[in-house]
Amino acid sequence: MKKTAVVTGGAGGIGEAVCRRLSSDGYYVYVGYVSSKEKAERIAEEISGESLKLDVTSMADISDAARKIGFTNLLVNNAGISEIELFTCISEQKSREIIDTNLIGAMNCTRAFLPEMIKRKSGCIINISSMWGQVGASCEVDYSASKAGLIGFTKALAKETAPSGIRVNCVSPGFIMTEMNKCFSDEDLNLIREEIPLGIFGEPRHVADSVAFLASEYSEYITGQVLAVNGGMVI
Ligand code: NDP
Numbered sequence: 638m639k640k641t642a643v644v645t646g647g648a649g650g651i652g653e654a655v656c657r658r659l660s661s662d663g664y665y666v667y668v669g670y671v672s673s674k675e676k677a678e679r680i681a682e683e684i685s686g687e688s689l690k691l692d693v694t695s696m697a698d699i700s701d702a703a704r705k706i707g708f709t710n711l712l713v714n715n716a717g718i719s720e721i722e723l724f725t726c727i728s729e730q731k732s733r734e735i736i737d738t739n740l741i742g743a744m745n746c747t748r749a750f751l752p753e754m755i756k757r758k759s760g761c762i763i764n765i766s767s768m769w770g771q772v773g774a775s776c777e778v779d780y781s782a783s784k785a786g787l788i789g790f791t792k793a794l795a796k797e798t799a800p801s802g803i804r805v806n807c808v809s810p811g812f813i814m815t816e817m818n819k820c821f822s823d824e825d826l827n828l829i830r831e832e833i834p835l836g837i838f839g840e841p842r843h844v845a846d847s848v849a850f851l852a853s854e855y856s857e858y859i860t861g862q863v864l865a866v867n868g869g870m871v872i
Pocket of ligand 1: 648649673768
């Protein structure tokens with residue numbers, strides 16, 4: 638039987654690359670979406686997987702998905718939102734939305750899929766954090782807090798689930814060219830590029846390759862770790 642993978646936000650820039658890479662590694666992939674239904678359906682069709690309405694802030698969506706899929710070999714908590722704003726200006730509602738999506742959403746999805754993994758003493762969870770979760774970003778304080786929370790969640794859950802044969806790791810991307818970074822001007826982008834020792838922006842495939850590694854047997858002795866994919870921007 639094929640291994641299965643659930644990827645939240647599977648129709649986004651990084652999510653799509655992750656879905657395609659996991660499919661080429663032999664997974665049957667569930668492409669999670671909220672607003673990008675058509676794109677998710679197209680990706681799913683192209684990789685012979687399945688699109689899945691999975692809003693990580695909706696307990697109904699999460700329960701439906703877990704009930705429908707049952708055991709999954711791999712859960713990739715990739716869904717995320719960001720907002721560039723001073724901490725003193727961001728609304729309480731926006732702040733909650735960021736934490737609810739990026740952190741609580743990943744925790745709730747994991748909580749839903751974990752019992753079947755524990756039952757089978759097998760499974761792998763990969764959380765997509767951010768370099769800002771490691772070092773913090775000015776004007777992205779709430780986002781940084783959510784992503785730092787994901788790192789803490791990864792480490793603690795890795796300890797708790799290791800005796801059940803489940804590995805939990807984190808990928809921490811740097812600056813990856815996706816919709817999320819469309820807000821930056823050419824001038825901003827040039828300044829940011831100068832801060833990247835490897836001299837180029839990351840591409841979604843760079844993150845997908847790291848997810849594939851952490852999901853594979855080549856990382857069977859790795860758990861609770863944060864794999865930074867940032868061109869040397871944060872070392
Ligand atoms: P995109 O904006 O391209 O994709 C974000 C995805 O998140 C979309 O597919 C969207 O789904 C999904 N999403 C948003 N809200 C929800 C929700 N409530 N429930 C489920 N899915 C949701 O961004 P990226 O691909 O760049 O980001 C992917 C992840 O990588 C995020 O967690 C982000 O924080 C992280 N990251 C990105 C970096 C970058 O430089 N791009 C750097 C570091 C981390 P839909 O389109 O269906 O609404």
